[in-house]
Amino acid sequence: MKKLSKTTVRNLFTYLLVIAAFVICQSMVNAGAMSRSLRGQLVPICVYVVMAVSLNLTVGISGELSLGHAGFMSVGAFSGIVASTWLLGAFSMENEVVRLILAMVFGGVFAGIAGVIIGVPVLRLRGDYLAIVTLAFGEIIRNVLNCLYISIDAGRVYISFNSPNIPGEMLVNGPAGATGVDKIATFGMGFALILFTLVVVLNLINSRSGRAIMAVRDNRIAAESMGINVTKYRMMAFVTSAVLAGMAGALYGLNYSSVQASKFDFNTSILVLVFVVLGGIGNICGSVIAATLLTILPELLRAFSDYRMLVYAIVLILVMLATNSPVARAFFERVALKFKPSKAGKGGNAA
Amino acid sequence: MTLFLSYLISGISLGSVYAIIALGYTMVYGIAKMLNFAHGDVIMIGAYISFCVTQYLGLPAFVSVVAAMAVCTALGIVIEGLAYRPLRQAASLAVLITAIGVSYLLQNVALLIWGSNPKNFTSVFSVGAITLFGGTLTITSETILTVLANIVIMIGLTLFTGKTKVGKAMRAVSEDKGAAELMGINVNHTITITFAIGSALAAIAGVLLCSSYPTLQPTTGSMPGIKAFTAAVFGGIGSIPGAMIGGVLLGVIEILGKAYVSTELGDAFVFAVLIVVLLVKPTGLLGKQVREKV
Numbered sequence: 028m029k030k031l032s033k034t035t036v037r038n039l040f041t042y043l044l045v046i047a048a049f050v051i052c053q054s055m056v057n058a059g060a061m062s063r064s065l066r067g068q069l070v071p072i073c074v075y076v077v078m079a080v081s082l083n084l085t086v087g088i089s090g091e092l093s094l095g096h097a098g099f100m101s102v103g104a105f106s107g108i109v110a111s112t113w114l115l116g117a118f119s120m121e122n123e124v125v126r127l128i129l130a131m132v133f134g135g136v137f138a139g140i141a142g143v144i145i146g147v148p149v150l151r152l153r154g155d156y157l158a159i160v161t162l163a164f165g166e167i168i169r170n171v172l173n174c175l176y177i178s179i180d181a182g183r184v185y186i187s188f189n190s191p192n193i194p195g196e197m198l199v200n201g202p203a204g205a206t207g208v209d210k211i212a213t214f215g216m217g218f219a220l221i222l223f224t225l226v227v228v229l230n231l232i233n234s235r236s237g238r239a240i241m242a243v244r245d246n247r248i249a250a251e252s253m254g255i256n257v258t259k260y261r262m263m264a265f266v267t268s269a270v271l272a273g274m275a276g277a278l279y280g281l282n283y284s285s286v287q288a289s290k291f292d293f294n295t296s297i298l299v300l301v302f303v304v305l306g307g308i309g310n311i312c313g314s315v316i317a318a319t320l321l322t323i324l325p326e327l328l329r330a331f332s333d334y335r336m337l338v339y340a341i342v343l344i345l346v347m348l349a350t351n352s353p354v355a356r357a358f359f360e361r362v363a364l365k366f367k368p369s370k371a372g373k374g375g376n377a378a
Numbered sequence: 379m380t381l382f383l384s385y386l387i388s389g390i391s392l393g394s395v396y397a398i399i400a401l402g403y404t405m406v407y408g409i410a411k412m413l414n415f416a417h418g419d420v421i422m423i424g425a426y427i428s429f430c431v432t433q434y435l436g437l438p439a440f441v442s443v444v445a446a447m448a449v450c451t452a453l454g455i456v457i458e459g460l461a462y463r464p465l466r467q468a469a470s471l472a473v474l475i476t477a478i479g480v481s482y483l484l485q486n487v488a489l490l491i492w493g494s495n496p497k498n499f500t501s502v503f504s505v506g507a508i509t510l511f512g513g514t515l516t517i518t519s520e521t522i523l524t525v526l527a528n529i530v531i532m533i534g535l536t537l538f539t540g541k542t543k544v545g546k547a548m549r550a551v552s553e554d555k556g557a558a559e560l561m562g563i564n565v566n567h568t569i570t571i572t573f574a575i576g577s578a579l580a581a582i583a584g585v586l587l588c589s590s591y592p593t594l595q596p597t598t599g600s601m602p603g604i605k606a607f608t609a610a611v612f613g614g615i616g617s618i619p620g621a622m623i624g625g626v627l628l629g630v631i632e633i634l635g636k637a638y639v640s641t642e643l644g645d646a647f648v649f650a651v652l653i654v655v656l657l658v659k660p661t662g663l664l665g666k667q668v669r670e671k672v
Binding site: 086092112145148149150152153156158162163164166167170171173174189202293297300302304305308322333334336337339340341343344348350351352353354355 | 478490
């Protein structure tokens with residue numbers, strides 16, 4: 028048998044991990060061995076895993092710090108909700124799975140359009156300036172969605188800005204957000220979305236385009252002089268990431284009966300960024316694990332009740348210090364040396 | 379006309395608060411090359427300290443401001459020493475996430491101590507307001523004091539960084555850490571001083587902010603923090619006069635945008651202006667254009 032390459036093994040491990048986690052969770056749900064609050068977290072976990080993997084494409088692979096990823100999520104959520112209700116009304120599409128898939132496609136497409144609109148000006152900037160502009164765009168999207176009124180009347184979608192005077196049943200009601208949403212998101216579909224995201228992102232990374240994206244990240248000028256179209260590849264990573272975030276957003280929106288634009292604020296963007304950084308920048312498998320653990324962590328910390336966000340903050344700071352400070356790193360390397368002499372010096376790629 | 383003037387004045391007042399916060403961001407960024415996201419929460423702590431000193435201890439306003447400055451300075455030094463100093467050599471994203479962790483920590487500590495119910499901050503100033511144009515235009519004492527404080531701080535900081543030994547050391551460290559160290563400057567010490575000054579300014583900003591907008595809760599600092607960060611970028615991050623100009627302009631744009639365009643879209647308007655400015659001048663209004671060498 029041909030020896031598998033390191034990347035293939037790594038990717039296979041990621042897929043297997045996700046599939047195994049899904050099988051375990053699903054059988055636990057079926058056996059009734061999972062607590063109610065944890066069961067409610069299953070779809071959000073899927074959403075955040077997809078968000079983290081897609082943001083990792085921007086931050087880790089393409090090397091652009093984006094602080095507005097939740098903006099794409101909200102675009103996806105609202106367009107997904109509208110699409111789902113519209114499909115039900117106009118085509119009386121009862122099949123929930125097909126409707127959810129189409130809603131996610133709609134969410135992805137609209138978030139992708141937003142990604143193109145934002146990417147064109149943003150990707151001219153570098154470093155911290157790029158970060159602040161993505162933050163600004165995230166806030167603008169949130170503000171604009173707060174003024175948006177959408178209603179559906181006899182299969183027609185009415186959109187109005189800043190005034191609720193439109194015919195039909197209100198679906199999106201300005202600052203009150205979308206209400207009366209059909210909750211059609213399921214854990215199985217979330218799992219499918221994770222697999223889809225992994226296939227897209229992992230294949231993109233290991234393709235010619237992915238190598239071009241990473242070349243631009245490592246040295247823009249060198250890549251440019253090798254004939255790589257910098258703008259094209261930066262846009263490719265940014266828009267792909269936006270599309271995936273939009274699909275995750277649609278799944279998220281259809282998991283609750285009401286969704287407000289204020290849910291997708293700066294803090295949500297930061298939360299996803301925390302997943303990416305803790306999981307390891309550029310490490311897709313790490314993003315999956317970090318997103319899962321950190322979404323469950325506040326649930327597990329319920330025993331601390333009022334103190335749980337405090338504990339979360341302290342854990343976050345300590346983990347960052349432990350994985351990044353030179354003193355702690357030297358300590359871990361010494362420990363590793365003691366236990367596994369053959370693997371000495373290999374540590375430190377965790378973050 | 380008087381309506382426009384009153385909007386303009388409240389814009390300048392709000393902008394002055396942003397400018398004072400932005401100074402903290404810009405100084406820390408200039409010297410440590412890190413985005414200190416916890417800065418907004420230091421503002422909130424400062425406001426709470428001032429609130430407690432006046433409300434529970436019954437001490438005069440002036441004392442409360444000094445107490446807030448003292449506590450925030452200590453807080454800034456502790457945060458820098460415990461959370462940021464070990465990561466001096468780490469990737470900037472790691473430091474950013476740590477700063478976010480510190481921000482969560484401060485918000486939750488405040489939540490535990492003072493609860494989530496908004497406190498009604500009483501203005502620390504009791505000077506009368508000025509009325510102009512036969513009573514159609516009122517300038518409150520908060521506005522006057524905020525603008526005055528801003529001007530004093532601005533002049534003070536310019537003199538400090540230009541004339542004193544410590545200030546010169548700060549500029550040297552922000553220009554080239556390695557070379558500054560070779561010249562015998564204690565880099566760690568200088569960075570600590572920068573954090574101390576930035577946090578003291580944050581305390582003043584907190585008191586001024588809550589004197590004009592009196593609801594005080596654990597998340598009070600985050601939005602002004604983000605806006606002030608925007609202001610710092612707007613003016614060119616790392617530049618002290620840039621932070622001042624950026625802050626005041628941002629405040630004026632926000633108030634005018636809310637008054638004449640749309641109340642809900644005021645913030646969106648601010649960020650849109652920022653984006654347009656950055657597209658025309660990618661390093662902000664007064665930022666230095668760094669040429670890339672190949």
